[in-house]
Amino acid sequence: MGRAGSLLAPLALLAAAVSFPAAAADLIGDADRGAALFQRQCSACHRIGPDATNRVGPQLNGLFGRRAGTSPGFTYSRSMARMGNDGLTWTLETLDAYVENPKALVSGTRMAYKGLKDDGQRADLLAFLREHSDRPRDIPEAEPTARKTLPDLAPEILAIEGDAEYGAYLSSECSTCHQRDGTDRGIPSITLWPEEDFVIAMHAYKAKLRPHPVMQMMAGRLSNEEIAALAAYFATLEE
Numbered sequence: 001m002g003r004a005g006s007l008l009a010p011l012a013l014l015a016a017a018v019s020f021p022a023a024a025a026d027l028i029g030d031a032d033r034g035a036a037l038f039q040r041q042c043s044a045c046h047r048i049g050p051d052a053t054n055r056v057g058p059q060l061n062g063l064f065g066r067r068a069g070t071s072p073g074f075t076y077s078r079s080m081a082r083m084g085n086d087g088l089t090w091t092l093e094t095l096d097a098y099v100e101n102p103k104a105l106v107s108g109t110r111m112a113y114k115g116l117k118d119d120g121q122r123a124d125l126l127a128f129l130r131e132h133s134d135r136p137r138d139i140p141e142a143e144p145t146a147r148k149t150l151p152d153l154a155p156e157i158l159a160i161e162g163d164a165e166y167g168a169y170l171s172s173e174c175s176t177c178h179q180r181d182g183t184d185r186g187i188p189s190i191t192l193w194p195e196e197d198f199v200i201a202m203h204a205y206k207a208k209l210r211p212h213p214v215m216q217m218m219a220g221r222l223s224n225e226e227i228a229a230l231a232a233y234f235a236t237l238e239e
Helices: 003-017 031-041 078-086 092-100 119-130 164-170 195-206 213-220 224-236
Strands: none
Touching: 031 119, 092 119, 164 224, 195 213, 195 224
């Protein structure tokens, strides 16, 4: 058992004794494996631990509970700064989504990382990152490190083949803000987005993982088929 496992075992017993909800009792991964993963995949750009400084990416001490785009002394992309201004805060839930697919959560991020698809490896990595965040907020059952209770996006939703013509019909509300020619005028472009990224992003708004309230409202009005249609339309729209 890793360092996180030895720490979390008594916490799990405590949680059972005071009857925390079962969905909140999920334990995070193995911090030792996460440390090795961090070294292989993250250390070229990020530093963590005593005396860590900003490099290509920001230092990652105290990450949990931090508003996105606010590490002192680091110059973030406009997209990341915008998401922080919209309210994105790094929790176990939002970090899990970001590490899985950075550009699906923060389109336009400068982080050149394709994402980590393996659920277990992400849990290990987050366990390691959490060891460098302040306590006691890294207790598994406490915010901001509580496990998400929302359901994962079902594979059948990603498998829906969108009707691009229907998407064009639906797109008028989108294009009042997002420019069809792909230009970024303070609002990120969604033209030529990969369909899967578009669908994941819209469902992230529906699930309120992404914080922008207008987009949460807009996405909440759309059915799965309508989201797929919009994804198909914008993925093939010529700049």
